[in-house]
Amino acid sequence: MNKTFNTEALDNQFWIDGYTQSLQHLSVGTVDAYVRVIRQFMGWLEQMPGGSEGFHPEQLTKTAVSTYIKQLENDHLSLSHLVRVKSAISAFSKWLMEEHRLLQINPTRGIDIPEQALLAPRILSPDQRYILKNLVERDGTKRSAALFALGYWAGCRVSDSSFLLLHNTHLGPKIGSLYVGHKGNKMRNIPIMNEVRKPLYEYIESERSLSKFSSSKYVFLSKRGEQLSDKGIHHWLRTLKSNARKDEWLLIEDITYHDLRHDFAHRAREAGWPLEYVSVYLGHITKRGLPAIETTVRYTQPSQEGIREKLKDMRG
The missing domain is CATH 1.10.150 (DNA polymerase; domain 1)
Known part of the structure; x- marks a missing residue:
């Protein structure tokens, strides 16, 4: 020393x-x-x-x-x-x-950072969900609230949101449904909860007064064209996350729009949805029109933390 x-x-x-x-x-x-x-x-x-x-x-x-x-x-x-x-x-x-000369060896030597499996589902932590919801609320725009709701509360793909058509958006005072599925031309009709219906309705109503909106068939518009592209949605999320404070950013820096879809699937399973329900809702359908369970299973793999908790219940 x-x-x-x-x-x-x-x-x-x-x-x-x-x-x-x-x-x-x-x-x-x-x-x-x-x-x-x-x-x-x-x-x-x-x-x-x-x-x-x-x-x-x-x-x-x-x-x-x-x-x-x-x-x-x-x-x-x-x-x-x-x-x-x-x-x-x-x-x-x-x-x-x-x-x-206060240390003899570097204590980080031999410590490996575990690689995250490429196909593992992204399950957001309670803190990550809290931060994202807060960022949307702090952003204060109806557009952000609607885009976030489609991913987080309806499990929509980026293309589901970017190609959502006005005439495929059916919103009533208390109920609503969407006809989505641009990717692979696998269209599906999904009922939506109020957490999706309300922000989407408010966004559409606020945009209808714009002349540009009245001539477009798409729900989400772009400043450069009549449709917000997939790239535009990714840019929106990056911009939203850039407003996070330093301690918030550390938890959400690499979250993508598709991660919202993964997390929706996980929460649906936690709520008791059978795999077949999750498959149909997310659009995991085979060419024969049957639920593609194997695809959905990848989205809903149990977490290591969840498995560790179950191990505590094991009895000999």
């Missing part, structure tokens, strides 16, 4: 300031991200046993790092964020080793 100063007398800002200086060869954005990671990591350490008196280098162990990353994984943070956390802590550890 370095005997030139007493680590017990140093506060967190000392370590943050020194670490920040060691990162000056990196871009400003990377420095900001890495420093933010270390601040959050130190805050987490302070909540752990033995951490009430602030950060001490001896707390930086492989056990601490792996436990922290596992917690972030359980909180549904993205793979890219987990990789960033490991890189930031690795650089911090390297600085402690080379500058102050």
Whole structure:
């Protein structure tokens, strides 16, 4: 250990300031991200046993790092964020080793970030759902509310929303249905709940006074043409997420419109829908017109967390 100063007398800002200086060869954005990671990591350490008196280098162990990353994984943070956390802590550890000789080995060595399965369904966490709903409400536009509702509350594909036609949108005072299914020309009629009917009705009513809307057959318009494209919907969601605060952004940065559809399928199954119902509603239909259960199963795979909870119920 370095005997030139007493680590017990140093506060967190000392370590943050020194670490920040060691990162000056990196871009400003990377420095900001890495420093933010270390601040959050130190805050987490302070909540752990033995951490009430602030950060001490001896707390930086492989056990601490792996436990922290596992917690972030359980909180549904993205793979890219987990990789960033490991890189930031690795650089911090390297600085402690080379500058102050306070660590013998880098505690991130041997810690692997689990890759997310490409075909695994995206199940949003309660926090992610809360943030997205809040962002839509803070955005305050009827267009955002309608687009979000179609993905989140009706499980629509991007193409279902972008190619939705006015004459295929049937909205009453209390009930409603949509005729959707542009992809693969597999049209389907789906009843919709009030969480979809109301924002969609309000959006259409607000747009009907526009001359451009009256001449278009599509529900969602583009500034450049009569129809909002798939690319336009992806751009809308990126713009919506860009309004998130830093702590919110970490949880939603990689969520896509299709993830809303995955999450709808998961919530439908949790609500007791049979797989056949979910298949028909999402448009997973074979050429013979039967429910494509195998496709729907991919959308509704049980999560690892859910399996772990079921293991607790096992009896010998």
